[in-house]
């Protein structure tokens with residue numbers, strides 16, 4: 001279970017999150033949608049213990065991330081696929097993660113296989129990876145410890161159609177085994193296909209939440225998004 005309870009986050013001049021509340025049930029995928037600057041990454045960073053809310057609380061598996069026992073086994077995160085060191089190989093990054101978690105090296109091969117990176121790609125440095133390959137590696141890293149909850153910030157960015165189809169199957173399988181999945185994306189068609197529920201935010205506020213069917217109705221998710229967020233873009237000037 002993932003829970004946001006009245007979470008607000010204020011930076012100096014910006015209210016990035018304003019009284020955000022929603023839950024992600026075990027065994028389900030929730031699509032987290034909103035225009036650029038809506039507050040999605042801020043919310044996910046708070047959930048992953050990388051930033052503190054100004055007020056309210058965000059919990060994963062019943063506790064704030066920072067209070068979980070052995071969190072890397074229980075919560076998988078992919079917040080920035082570009083964050084890995086470009087001079088390390090994919091295999092080295094997964095091996096380091098496996099060592100930290102006390103997992104056998106065989107887990108690295110299993111994960112490379114799971115995310116569709118070949119042995120040769122595993123030996124390449126990440127600096128030479130395409131964005132889609134980095135996403136696959138990042139998803140693999142998040143899955144090393146067989147987590148019960150997954151926090152994925154735009155994991156489908158850069159994936160080709162095969163990759164997107166693969167990720168859809170993977171997330172549905174994980175949800176099928178009881179995982180709570182929170183997924184942000186701008187790929188509305190993709191979210192429509194993979195998510196059970198949608199939370200839509202704009203300018204830090206929850207604009208709507210419900211099942212995909214409830215939000216889309218007959219107009220489809222893209223039109224629902226455009227209607228609901230019509231006045232919710234943040235000024236970039």
Ligand SMILES: Nc1ncnc2c1ncn2[C@@H]1O[C@H](COP(=O)(O)OP(=O)(O)OP(=O)(O)O)[C@@H](O)[C@H]1O
Nearest residue numbers: 011014016034035036037038039040041042043234
């Ligand atoms: N460290 C920070 N300091 C000041 N303002 C910040 C900081 N991080 C985010 N913000 C602001 O908070 C708001 C929400 O940003 P956030 O990155 O959470 O949006 P987002 O929904 O993830 O956007 P995108 O879809 O473009 O990734 C924006 O106005 C952003 O400028």
